[in-house]
Amino acid sequence: MTPASTVSPQAAAVDRALSAFRFICGDEGVSLGEAVREQHGRDESVHRSGCRPPDVVVFPRCVEEVSALAKTCYKHNLPIIPFGTGTGLEGGVGALRGGVCFSLRNMDQILDLHPEDFDVTVEPAVTRKTLNSYLRDTGLWFPVDPGADASLCGMAATSASGTNAVRYGTMRENVINLEVVLADGTIVHTAGKGRRPRKTSAGYNLTNLFVGSEGTLGIITKTTLRLYGIPEATVSAVCSFSSVQAAVDSTVQILQAGVPIARIEFLDDVMMDACNRFSSLSYPVVPTLFLEFHGSERSLEEQVNITEEITQSNEGSDFQWARDAETRSRLWRARHDAWYAAQALRPGCKVSKASPPGVICFPVYVCVPLSRLPQIIVETKEDLMESRLTGPIAGHVGDGNFHCLMVVDPSDPDELHRVHLFTERLARRALAMDGTCTGEHGVGLGKRRLLCEELGPSGIQAMQKLKNALDPKNLMNPGKVLLQGER
Amino acid sequence: MTPASTVSPQAAAVDRALSAFRFICGDEGVSLGEAVREQHGRDESVHRSGCRPPDVVVFPRCVEEVSALAKTCYKHNLPIIPFGTGTGLEGGVGALRGGVCFSLRNMDQILDLHPEDFDVTVEPAVTRKTLNSYLRDTGLWFPVDPGADASLCGMAATSASGTNAVRYGTMRENVINLEVVLADGTIVHTAGKGRRPRKTSAGYNLTNLFVGSEGTLGIITKTTLRLYGIPEATVSAVCSFSSVQAAVDSTVQILQAGVPIARIEFLDDVMMDACNRFSSLSYPVVPTLFLEFHGSERSLEEQVNITEEITQSNEGSDFQWARDAETRSRLWRARHDAWYAAQALRPGCKVSKASPPGVICFPVYVCVPLSRLPQIIVETKEDLMESRLTGPIAGHVGDGNFHCLMVVDPSDPDELHRVHLFTERLARRALAMDGTCTGEHGVGLGKRRLLCEELGPSGIQAMQKLKNALDPKNLMNPGKVLLQGER
Numbered sequence: 001m002t003p004a005s006t007v008s009p010q011a012a013a014v015d016r017a018l019s020a021f022r023f024i025c026g027d028e029g030v031s032l033g034e035a036v037r038e039q040h041g042r043d044e045s046v047h048r049s050g051c052r053p054p055d056v057v058v059f060p061r062c063v064e065e066v067s068a069l070a071k072t073c074y075k076h077n078l079p080i081i082p083f084g085t086g087t088g089l090e091g092g093v094g095a096l097r098g099g100v101c102f103s104l105r106n107m108d109q110i111l112d113l114h115p116e117d118f119d120v121t122v123e124p125a126v127t128r129k130t131l132n133s134y135l136r137d138t139g140l141w142f143p144v145d146p147g148a149d150a151s152l153c154g155m156a157a158t159s160a161s162g163t164n165a166v167r168y169g170t171m172r173e174n175v176i177n178l179e180v181v182l183a184d185g186t187i188v189h190t191a192g193k194g195r196r197p198r199k200t201s202a203g204y205n206l207t208n209l210f211v212g213s214e215g216t217l218g219i220i221t222k223t224t225l226r227l228y229g230i231p232e233a234t235v236s237a238v239c240s241f242s243s244v245q246a247a248v249d250s251t252v253q254i255l256q257a258g259v260p261i262a263r264i265e266f267l268d269d270v271m272m273d274a275c276n277r278f279s280s281l282s283y284p285v286v287p288t289l290f291l292e293f294h295g296s297e298r299s300l301e302e303q304v305n306i307t308e309e310i311t312q313s314n315e316g317s318d319f320q321w322a323r324d325a326e327t328r329s330r331l332w333r334a335r336h337d338a339w340y341a342a343q344a345l346r347p348g349c350k351v352s353k354a355s356p357p358g359v360i361c362f363p364v365y366v367c368v369p370l371s372r373l374p375q376i377i378v379e380t381k382e383d384l385m386e387s388r389l390t391g392p393i394a395g396h397v398g399d400g401n402f403h404c405l406m407v408v409d410p411s412d413p414d415e416l417h418r419v420h421l422f423t424e425r426l427a428r429r430a431l432a433m434d435g436t437c438t439g440e441h442g443v444g445l446g447k448r449r450l451l452c453e454e455l456g457p458s459g460i461q462a463m464q465k466l467k468n469a470l471d472p473k474n475l476m477n478p479g480k481v482l483l484q485g486e487r
Numbered sequence: 488m489t490p491a492s493t494v495s496p497q498a499a500a501v502d503r504a505l506s507a508f509r510f511i512c513g514d515e516g517v518s519l520g521e522a523v524r525e526q527h528g529r530d531e532s533v534h535r536s537g538c539r540p541p542d543v544v545v546f547p548r549c550v551e552e553v554s555a556l557a558k559t560c561y562k563h564n565l566p567i568i569p570f571g572t573g574t575g576l577e578g579g580v581g582a583l584r585g586g587v588c589f590s591l592r593n594m595d596q597i598l599d600l601h602p603e604d605f606d607v608t609v610e611p612a613v614t615r616k617t618l619n620s621y622l623r624d625t626g627l628w629f630p631v632d633p634g635a636d637a638s639l640c641g642m643a644a645t646s647a648s649g650t651n652a653v654r655y656g657t658m659r660e661n662v663i664n665l666e667v668v669l670a671d672g673t674i675v676h677t678a679g680k681g682r683r684p685r686k687t688s689a690g691y692n693l694t695n696l697f698v699g700s701e702g703t704l705g706i707i708t709k710t711t712l713r714l715y716g717i718p719e720a721t722v723s724a725v726c727s728f729s730s731v732q733a734a735v736d737s738t739v740q741i742l743q744a745g746v747p748i749a750r751i752e753f754l755d756d757v758m759m760d761a762c763n764r765f766s767s768l769s770y771p772v773v774p775t776l777f778l779e780f781h782g783s784e785r786s787l788e789e790q791v792n793i794t795e796e797i798t799q800s801n802e803g804s805d806f807q808w809a810r811d812a813e814t815r816s817r818l819w820r821a822r823h824d825a826w827y828a829a830q831a832l833r834p835g836c837k838v839s840k841a842s843p844p845g846v847i848c849f850p851v852y853v854c855v856p857l858s859r860l861p862q863i864i865v866e867t868k869e870d871l872m873e874s875r876l877t878g879p880i881a882g883h884v885g886d887g888n889f890h891c892l893m894v895v896d897p898s899d900p901d902e903l904h905r906v907h908l909f910t911e912r913l914a915r916r917a918l919a920m921d922g923t924c925t926g927e928h929g930v931g932l933g934k935r936r937l938l939c940e941e942l943g944p945s946g947i948q949a950m951q952k953l954k955n956a957l958d959p960k961n962l963m964n965p966g967k968v969l970l971q972g973e974r
Contacts, residue, residue, distance in 0.1 A: 114856065114858065116739060116743070116857065116858040117856040117857050117858050118742075118743075118857075119856070158688065159688040159692075160688075161686055161688075165686060169660070170686050170688075172686075172692065172695070173656070173660055182949070186945050186948070186949075187945060188945045188946050188949050189942070189943065189945075189946060190946065191923070191942075192918075192923070192941045192942045192943060192946060193943060194921055195918075195921050195922065195923060195941070196856055196921050197854040197855060197856060197886075197887055197888075197921070197922045197923040197926060198854065198856070198857070198886045198887050198888075198926075199648055199652060199657050199659075199854060199886050199887075199888065199926050199927065200854065200923040200925065200926055201645065201646040201647075201648075201657075201699050201923075201925050201926065201927050201928060201929045201930070202923045202924060202925050202930060202934075202938055202941055202942070203699075203930055203938050203942065203946075203947075203950050203968055203969070204696060204699065204700055204704075204950045204953055204954075204968070205646075205659065205692075205695045205696060205698065205699055206946065206949060206950065208659070208692045208695040208696070209691060209692060209695070209696055209953075211692065212688050212690075212691065212692055213691055217691075228745075229743060229744070229745045231745070232745070252603060255605075256603070256605075256716060257716070258715075258716045258718070258719070258782075258783075260747070295745075296745075296789060298785070298789050299786055299789060302783060302785050302786060367684040367685065367686060367687060368684060369601065369604040369606070369683055369684060369685070370603065370604050370605075370685070371601065371603040371604050399684075399685045399686050400684055400685050401684075401685075401686065431679075431682075434681055434682050434683050434684070435682065435684045436678070436679070436682060436684045436687040436688075436689045437689060438687065438688050438689050439684060439685075439686050439687055439688065440686065440688050441688060442688045443688070443689060443690055447689075451689055451690050454679045454682070454689055455676070455678075455679045455689070455690065456676065456679060456680060458673050458674060458675045458676075459675050459676060459677065459679060459690075459693065460690075461673070462669070462673075462675050462693060462957065463690050463691045463693065465956040465957060466691055466696075466953060466956055466957075467691075468956065469952040469953055469955065469956035470949065470952060470953075481690055481691070482690070
C-alpha cells in the first residue's frame with residue numbers, strides 16, 4: 001500500500017490517511033499509480049532536481065471535499081500540493097517532500113456569470129480558453145493571456161500575466177474575490193462569500209495576498225474575475241527596426257503618448273529567425289515589434305497613426321498588417337510558439353511540440369523599469385555571445401518584461417554551468433536596474449535565493465511571518481517561494 | 488511630566504520613553520501640549536466616542552527616526568498611531584488607548600521622479616495637490632483624487648480612491664512600492680529597496696497588504712506611485728435625468744460600450760439642490776450625472792458622441808458643457824464641496840467650511856455591483872424619507888460606489904438613533920447585494936462590526952492572524968479595522 005519505496009514516517013502517515021481520502025473522494029478519486037504520480041510531480045519547467053512525485057494524488061469534486069482532504073492532511077502532517085493544469089514554469093508543483101497532490105481537474109464549472117457587472121466566477125479546472133469560448137456570445141472576454149492554456153485559478157496562484165498586461169493588467173488587477181482552503185481545511189472567501197464589488201477598502205487585501213502565493217498559503221478553489229467588452233475592432237501589425245534601441249525607444253514613446261496599446265511584443269533578430277523558420281513566416285531578421293490595437297474603428301485609426309509616426313521617427317519599417325482574424329491569429333500563434341521555435345534553432349534537434357529530444361528549452365526572464373530596457377537587452381545579448389549560449393529574446397516590452405528562451409543541451413555540463421552563471425548575471429543586472437528577478441511566472445523553486453536578494457532580509461522575514469501565520473505547520477506546497485523548511 | 492490626568496501604567500511608560508523620544512527627534516520633535524495632542528487625536532469623521540488624544544506627539548524627520556521611535560515604543564509597549572494630514576473619514580487616527588502619535592509632517596520630500604518610467608517616490612507629508620503642482624511641467628500627473636488634499640502615504644494606508652477611479656484605478660492599482668516601519672522598528676521595502684518594476688510576481692504581495700491596512704500593520708514612510716500622462720484634452724459635462732434608474736442605466740451602458748470615461752458622478756435631486764444653493768449654480772433639481780472625458784481631441788469627440796447617444800436613449804437632457812479649465816474646475820469644486828453644501832441644507836445653520844455650528848455632516852457609503860445600483864439607490868431614498876432624515880446622495884457610480892451625506896443635529900438623540908439604524912440598514916442592503924460596506928475610506932472605527940458580517944468568521948480570523956504575525960504586541964493603531972484588543 002505504501003507508495004514510496006522506503007517506509008518513511010511520511011509513507012506510514014500517507015497509509016493511515018488513505019482510507020479517509022477514499023471516504024472523502026471515493027476510490028476513483030485517489031490514485032497511487034506511478035504514472036499518475038509522476039505526471040502530477042512536474043510542470044513545464046526544467047526544475048527537476050530535488051523533486052519527487054507526490055505520494056498520492058487526490059481528485060476532489062467540490063470545495064467541501066478539498067476542505068475535508070486538507071483537514072486529513074493537517075492531522076497527519078502531510079504536505080499539500082495544489083495542481084491545476086501543470087503549465088507552470090517555475091517548478092511550483094514539484095513534490096519536494098512528497099505528500100498529497102490535490103488535482104483540481106474535477107472542479108470545472110463556470111459559475112455566476114454577471115454580464116452586466118463584467119464578472120464571472122470559475123472553478124480551478126476552467127482554463128482561460130474554455131472561459132473565453134464560453135463567453136463568446138456575451139460580447140465579453142477575459143484578456144490575461146500567458147500563452148499556455150492555463151487554469152485561471154492557477155494563473156491567480158502564480159500572478160500570471162502575458163502579452164495583454166500592458167493594457168488590461170495582470171491577475172493582480174483582475175481578480176475580485178477568491179475562495180481559498182487553508183492548510184487546516186478552513187474555507188476563506190478573501191472578499192467575503194459571493195461578494196464582487198468593483199472596489200473595496202474592507203480590511204486587509206486578502207485577495208492580493210493569495211494572488212501570487214503559488215499554493216504556499218492555501219488552495220484556490222474559486223476565482224471571481226473581472227471581464228472586459230470584446231473590442232469593436234482589432235488590428236495587429238509588425239514593424240522592423242535596425243537596432244534594439246530603436247525598437248525599445250519606440251515602445252517607450254508609444255506609451256508616453258498615451259496610446260492604449262493592447263499588445264507590444266519585442267523579438268530580437270535571433271528570435272525572428274527562429275519564428276520565421278518554425279512558423280513559415282518571412283519577416284526581416286532584425287529587432288522587431290509585434291503590435292496589437294483594440295478599440296472602435298475610429299480610435300484604432302488614431303492609435304495606429306500616432307504609433308506609425310513614432311516608429312517612423314525611430315526609422316522603423318512600414319507596418320506589415322494583420323487585419324483579419326485568421327492572419328492575426330497566425331501572427332500571435334507564431335509569438336506564442338516562440339518556445340518551440342527556439343528549440344528548433346539547435347541543429348540536429350527534431351522539432352516537436354510534444355517533446356523535442358536532445359535539447360531543453362526554458363525561459364530566463366526579468367522585468368525592469370521601461371527606461372532601462374535598451375541597456376539591459378543590449379548587455380544581455382552581449383553576455384549571450386560571450387557565454388556562447390543560444391537564447392533568443394522575446395518580451396512584453398510595454399511592461400519592461402522580457403525572456404531569453406535558453407536552448408540548452410542537458411548532456412553538456414559545461415553548457416549547463418554557463419547557463420546557470422548567465423541566468424544569475426541576468427537577474428542581478430535587473431536587480432541593479434531597480435527591477436525584479438520575476439515579473440511573471442512567480443518564484444517557485446528556481447528563484448528563491450534571488451528573491452532574498454531582491455527583497456532583503458526584512459522583506460523576506462515579513463513574508464515568512466505571513467507564511468507561518470496562515471500555514472504554521474508548513475504543509476502548503478513546502479519549499480516553494482521561501483527557502484524555509486528546506487534547509 | 489505625565490500627559491494623562493491619572494498616572495496609569497501607560498502614562499508612566501510614556502514618561503520613561505520621553506527622554507529617548509527627545510534624544511531621537513530633538514526637543515522640538517516631541518510635544519505634550521494639550522492643543523497639539525487634541526489636534527492629532529481626531530480626523531474629519533464623527534467617530535469621537537472612546538477616543539482620547541494621544542499621550543504624546545512625535546515629529547520624526549526621516550525613516551531612521553521613525554524606526555528608532557518605534558523601537559522605543561515597542562520596548563515600552565506604547566501604542567503607535569501614524570498621522571498624515573488627518574483628513575480621514577473613519578476615525579483612523581483616534582488614540583483609543585492613548586499612546587504615541589507619529590506625526591509625519593516633517594517628512595515632506597518628493598524623491599526619485601522618473602518621468603520616462605512614469606513613477607515617483609514621495610514621503611508621508613506630500614499631499615496629492617503638492618505632488619501634482621510639482622509634476623505640472625513634466626506632462627505627468629497622479630490621478631487618484633479622494634476630494635480632500637490628503638497625504639499620498641495616508642491615501643495608500645486607507646486604500647483611497649475617488650472620482651477618477653473608474654478610469655485610473657484606486658491606490659491599490661497605483662502603488663508600486665512602499666517603505667514601511669513595523670511596530671518593532673524593522674524597516675521593510677514591500678517590493679525591495681528602490682525597486683519599481685511595472686509588474687512583479689516576486690513572492691507575496693506585501694505592497695497590497697499594507698495598502699489599506701490603516702496604520703494597523705506598520706507606518707508607511709515612503710510610497711512609490713505610478714504616474715500618467717496629462718491627457719491632451721479634457722472636457723466635462725452635466726446631464727439631467729427624470730429618474731435615478733435612467734441616470735444609472737446610462738452609467739452602466741456607457742461602461743458597457745467601453746467608453747474610457749474619466750469621471751462619472753451621480754448626484755440625486757436633493758444633492759443637486761444643495762449644490763446649486765451652495766455653489767451658486769442653476770442646474771435642474773433632478774437626478775444628474777457629472778461627466779469628464781480625457782483623451783486626444785479626436786478620441787474625446789468619439790467618447791462624447793457615444794455617451795450622448797446613450798444618455799439620450801435614456802431621455803437624459805442635452806449636455807451642459809464645461810470645456811475651459813476654469814468652468815471645469817468650478818464644476819468639480821461644486822462636486823467636492825458637496826459635503827459643505829449638504830450641511831447648508833439644514834435650516835438655521837450658518838454655513839462655513841471651517842466648522843458649521845449646530846449640525847454635523849458625515850458620509851455613509853457603500854459599494855455594490857453596478858447592476859444593483861438603481862435598486863439600492865431607490866430603496867435608500869425611500870428609507871431616508873421614511874426615517875425622516877436628510878441625506879443627499881452623491882456617488883462614484885462608475886464603480887458602484889455612493890455616499891449619503893447625512894446631515895444631523897447631534898443634540899437630538901432620537902435623530903441620532905434613527906441615523907444609526909439607517910446606516911446599518913444601508914450597509915446590510917449593500918451586503919445582501921454582493922457588495923461591500925466600505926468601497927473607500929476604509930474600516931477605521933466605524934465599520935469594524937460590519938466588516939465581520941462582510942467577511943465572515945474565517946476571513947476575519949485570517950486577517951487577525953496576519954495582524955498578529957506582523958504586530959504581535961498589538962501596538963500599531965490598536966482597535967482599528969479589527970475588533971481585537973478592544974473587548
